[in-house]
Amino acid sequence: PPFALNRKKEYGNVNAAGYVEWLMPFAGEIRRVLRDDGSFVLDLGGTWNKGVPTRSLYHYEVALALTRNLFHLAQEFYWYNPSKLPSPAEWVTVRRIRVKDAVNTVWWFSKTEHPDADNRRVLTAYSESMEKLLENGYKAKQRPSGWDISENFSRRHEGAIPPNLLRIANTESNGQYQRACREAGLKVHPARFPYGLPEFFVRFLTRPGETVLDCFAGSNVTGRVSEDLERRWIVCELSEEYLAGSRFRFGDMAAPA
DNA sequence: ATGTTACCCGAAACAGAATG
DNA sequence: CATTCTGTTTCGGGTAACAT
Incomplete structure (x- = not known):
């Protein structure tokens, strides 16, 4: 949906105050048509409180409202767009009192606690260091952090399980x-x-x-x-x-x- | 009082072409 | 084929000046 931006895009944006009320009717309809094992994924960019360099909490308010009795929060993701401009300019490039805002929250909601999902469908290539590890072998033992790492860790699977930080440049x-x-x-x-x-x-x-x-x-x-x-x-x-x-x-x- | 417009500010990624 | 170069893109904010 349109985000609660202070600088409106040409399609028109909703203000942060009242955003939840605006979105809720859509959420109700989405829940109505969603399968029990289906998912509702919502990409919401953050925004700033008008006139001051502090962040709006509207996207968290949305998440709270949607999880009150409509959906479960299966997991939150962050879309990191490295090609974002250093903005908002007033705080980031003029006064230089904030850093650039380059992630969106992507909320993954579900109707039940067990939506259909399989991370084997989104595996990525192993990193260079993991490739080396798989080649050279791995000493199974308890790590200083307390993780109990077994021999199974050196098994090569179909790829690496992705994190919930999605790094995707938007430069087309x-x-x-x-x-x-x-x-x-x-x-x-x-x-x-x-x-x-x-x-x-x-x-x-x-x-x-x-x-x-x-x-x-x-x-x-x-x-x-x-x-x-x-x-x-x-x-x-x-x-x-x-x-x-x-x-x-x-x-x-x-x-x- | 309220709305509109111009102005200011700046980093990184990537596709595709050109070059070596 | 590998590297380098070129062109184009990215869900902004405040503020000043001007218009209604």
Whole structure:
């Protein structure tokens, strides 16, 4: 959904005060259509209290409200976008009393305590040092921190289990969607997901043939990802112009209706 | 009193082209 | 094929000046 930014984007943002009240009706409907073992993933960027260099707690208020009686919090993730600009400028680059804000919280909610999930679908390559460790062997013993590390630790699996910090740069500049929008004179959506973000959660939390819903679709990266991963998908978007542009993600180069 | 616009400030990543 | 270069992108904030 749109974040509670002080500087509004062209699609219009909601203020931090009242954000929970605004979001709750959507959350209720999402719960209604969600399978019992389904997941609800919510990407919420942070924001600042107007006029002062202190942080709003609105995204935590959202999490508290949603876990009161609608959802369980399965896990929280952080999307780290290393290519974020050093902003907000007033506090970060002018007065230099804060550092740049480069993570979004991504809340993973579920209807029951055991949503369908499998981290073997999102394994990553082993790090260089883990590769060395697997090559040279590993001495099983109790570590100083108290961890009991067994021989099993030197077994090579299919890959490394990812952390809940997702490092995904958002720098795409010349994709099919952007080029086609420019040619057609349609506005490029000003806040798109990098492909890898929805990809991670669709892989992790759904299986082929299952259905993904994005009710704040924007330029429909989620739909494109779901299509590629052979999931069924349904998206909603308020702006017909963004929806028209999103058709370019599917090779539909005809002038959108 | 309230809304609008211009201005200011700056770091890193990455795709794709060019070069070695 | 590996490296280097080029162009483009990124869910901002306050403030001053001006308009309604």
